[in-house]
Amino acid sequence: MARAAESRTPASKLRADFPLGERTGYLLHKASMVLEEDFERALAAVDMKARDFFVLAALAGDTPLSQQDLSRLLGLDPTTVVSVIDDLERRRCVARKRNPADRRRYILTLTATGRRALAKGERVAADVEAAFLAELDRTEQARLRQALSKIMAERWPAAVVSS
Amino acid sequence: MARAAESRTPASKLRADFPLGERTGYLLHKASMVLEEDFERALAAVDMKARDFFVLAALAGDTPLSQQDLSRLLGLDPTTVVSVIDDLERRRCVARKRNPADRRRYILTLTATGRRALAKGERVAADVEAAFLAELDRTEQARLRQALSKIMAERWPAAVVSS
DNA sequence: TATTGTTATACTCTATAACTATA
DNA sequence: TATAGTTATAGAGTATAACAATA
Numbered sequence: 001m002a003r004a005a006e007s008r009t010p011a012s013k014l015r016a017d018f019p020l021g022e023r024t025g026y027l028l029h030k031a032s033m034v035l036e037e038d039f040e041r042a043l044a045a046v047d048m049k050a051r052d053f054f055v056l057a058a059l060a061g062d063t064p065l066s067q068q069d070l071s072r073l074l075g076l077d078p079t080t081v082v083s084v085i086d087d088l089e090r091r092r093c094v095a096r097k098r099n100p101a102d103r104r105r106y107i108l109t110l111t112a113t114g115r116r117a118l119a120k121g122e123r124v125a126a127d128v129e130a131a132f133l134a135e136l137d138r139t140e141q142a143r144l145r146q147a148l149s150k151i152m153a154e155r156w157p158a159a160v161v162s163s
Numbered sequence: 164m165a166r167a168a169e170s171r172t173p174a175s176k177l178r179a180d181f182p183l184g185e186r187t188g189y190l191l192h193k194a195s196m197v198l199e200e201d202f203e204r205a206l207a208a209v210d211m212k213a214r215d216f217f218v219l220a221a222l223a224g225d226t227p228l229s230q231q232d233l234s235r236l237l238g239l240d241p242t243t244v245v246s247v248i249d250d251l252e253r254r255r256c257v258a259r260k261r262n263p264a265d266r267r268r269y270i271l272t273l274t275a276t277g278r279r280a281l282a283k284g285e286r287v288a289a290d291v292e293a294a295f296l297a298e299l300d301r302t303e304q305a306r307l308r309q310a311l312s313k314i315m316a317e318r319w320p321a322a323v324v325s326s
Numbered sequence: 327t328a329t330t331g332t333t334a335t336a337c338t339c340t341a342t343a344a345c346t347a348t349a
Numbered sequence: 350t351a352t353a354g355t356t357a358t359a360g361a362g363t364a365t366a367a368c369a370a371t372a
Contacts, residue, residue: 009232017224018236020217021319024304025198025292027311032195033238034318035188054183061180068353069172073181075196077341082355104348104353129188135313141187143303144310148190150298155197156184231330240364245332267330267371 035132042124046117051076053121055084056093059110060118066105075156093117198295205287209280214239216284218247219256222273223281229268238319256280 020026039050054074059065065073067081076084085108088094093114099105110118133141183189202213217237222228228236230244239247248271251257256277262268273281296304 009226009228017226018221019224020220022308022312023288023292024296024308024311025202025288026217027308027315028191028195028198030238030319031311031315032191034315035191039188054189057183058181061182063172063176063180065172065177066353069177073177075193078354079342079356080340102349102353106354125186125188129186132314133187135317136310140306140310140313143306145185145187145190147299147303147307147310148187148194149185150303151295152190152194152197154298156193229330241331242333242365243363265330265372269331 035128038132039125039128042128043121046120046124048117048121048124051084052088052093053118053125055088056110056114056118056121059094059108059114064099064107064109066099066107068105070108088114091117198291201295202288202291205291206284209283209287211280211284211287214247215251215256216281216288218251219273219277219281219284222257222271222277227262227270227272229262229270231268233271251277254280 021030036050043050043053051074055070058070058073063069067085068078070076070085071078071081085094085096089096091113092111095109095111096106097109099107133144136144184193199213206213206216214237218233221233221236226232230248231241233239233248234241234244248257248259252259254276255274258272258274259269260272262270296307299307
């Protein structure tokens with residue numbers, strides 16, 4: 001009697017005969033999912049989630065940000081921002097200060113702990129990205145970044161790259 | 164008294180001072196999200212979801228697929244496949260036939276209705292993708308696809324492109 | 327004893343609406 | 350009257366475990 005492994009469709013056969021897998025759009029979708037899995041897994045070792053890292057990175061700049069600013073910059077729902085900042089505040093990575101010019105708003109600031117966490121996350125991000133792009137040479141990597149930057153310039157102006 | 168619009172941080176200021184937005188990994192993440200939103204919105208006009216389209220496209224090949232095959236090929240949880248196929252079967256797009264060689268498994272087949280739905284989805288996908296990539300010339304588009312294909316070749320062999 | 331498909335269920339994630347305090 | 354932030358809650362999406370049929 002045939003073993004299950006023999007009746008199962010082999011991966012090699014699945015691979016062929018799937019033209020969708022050659023479409024740039026689907027490749028982009030899958031590549032993004034794989035990268036996010038890699039990144040979440042790597043960050044988990046440092047007890048961080050990707051979203052925490054994005055928030056910390058956004059708050060590291062010189063422009064003081066409110067929760068609404070974060071919401072718009074990262075594309076997060078304002079109610080989601082509340083819980084993310086709640087968590088980062090509990091972990092002493094972020095502090096909420098009232099904005100004296102408009103007491104409805106906070107000014108979110110990174111603490112020293114937050115800066116250390118960000119530094120850890122940046123190392124993880126750099127490593128994961130390097131591994132993810134390892135099959136491309138420097139020129140290909142630069143072209144990929146520029147192509148994505150060009151596409152996103154229209155859709156999300158924050159992504160415009162100067163070089 | 165200052166209007167809210169004046170105290171709000173302007174988008175132009177948010178854009179600057181966010182180095183994460185220049186990282187290839189983050190650009191890839193955001194680009195994928197934007198593309199998916201575009202695609203879901205466009206497909207909704209044809210009463211379809213992206214996942215339905217992926218499943219129909221996978222079933223259009225010559226290789227007969229079971230639900231487990233679909234699960235592995237598209238990276239969906241087997242229990243998710245059940246409900247997706249349930250839905251597509253209700254809509255007469257897909258039919259479940261028992262595999263005579265192994266009566267635990269189905270052979271999933273596209274109906275004529277399913278092929279028509281797939282054709283509609285393919286037009287939508289082509290349009291959305293073209294608009295998304297519009298800022299790139301043909302060479303840049305080809306390079307982008309090849310770069311993503313190269314990256315995914317290691318991680319998801321289904322994505323290998325011959326050209 | 328293992329696998330395919332199924333169900334029930336729990337869990338996470340996100341979005342909606344209503345509230346407060348400030349403007 | 351409008352906005353920033355908060356809370357409670359509902360909804361969608363996903364995953365886990367247990368089960369029936371078949372191998």
